[in-house]
Amino acid sequence: MRIGELATKTGVSVRALRYYEEQQLLVSERSESGQRHYGENAVDRVQLIQQLYAAGISSAAILEMLPCVVTGVASPQVLATLRGHRSSVIKQIEDLQDTLRQLDSVLAGAVKSHESGVPCPPA
Amino acid sequence: MRIGELATKTGVSVRALRYYEEQQLLVSERSESGQRHYGENAVDRVQLIQQLYAAGISSAAILEMLPCVVTGVASPQVLATLRGHRSSVIKQIEDLQDTLRQLDSVLAGAVKSHESGVPCPPA
DNA sequence: TAGAAACCTGACATTGACGTCAGAGGTAGC
DNA sequence: GCTACCTCTGACGTCAATGTCAGGTTTCTA
Structure with missing residues (x-):
């Protein structure tokens, strides 16, 4: 899906999603023209990020722990x-x-x- | 007490205390020379403000509810x-x-x- | 009665997670 | 192929609660 769809599915703004990518919290595949494309798992990822933000955890700290949270390792x-x-x-x-x-x-x-x-x- | 003592007693910076006064969350009496003086109850007041801040309540909202919180009315x-x-x-x-x-x-x-x-x- | 320490006002700087705008290119339905 | 909408990058704006600095006054201590 493209960024707009992910935004509506997660309730997070397009701007915020780009920001997450900038902070390396979220990865996208790019089409030939440069547009971002996401798999279904991106929805969960974004919601996880939101949850950690809500806990007052900074993006730097989230970046540090994210792979571990995702993989459980x-x-x-x-x-x-x-x-x-x-x-x-x-x-x-x-x-x-x-x-x-x-x-x-x-x-x-x-x-x-x-x-x-x-x-x-x-x- | 003066502002420095209130700061150390509450663990809140002098700058923050002045900011609270600016936002009308905290009142002080002024000496002839303009220095702020506080009563003992200011300690509780500052801690209350901090608690409300910690709950994500804005200073404007705190200002609105503070007299009621204090008086219970x-x-x-x-x-x-x-x-x-x-x-x-x-x-x-x-x-x-x-x-x-x-x-x-x-x-x-x-x-x-x-x-x-x-x-x-x-x- | 020095000199240090605390205090004053005013103003600009900072931080984080975005909002918003501009200008340009991509995409989808008819 | 037109049109409307979506997306791109880049950059500046925002907001709240402070930090910080400058330049000057007041208060405490020796």
């Missing part, structure tokens, strides 16, 4: 990197859970106060 | 905003948990393959 060095990111992801989750509790306590109080007719003070 | 409109962010935080947590599973499965496979002596292929 890693050197001890990359293994350490992966474990580092694992801890970081866990910490992010914990932080977000804290934030969630914070928001919930605010919401609980706010709903009550709203019921009692007290408005929100301006900033 | 919110208008219906702000309430809706808060609920929106709550959903977003939950989704972030779920996404990160997905990523964690992904990383774990990679780690499991990688450790095994490492035991079997297969190296990580280069990018």
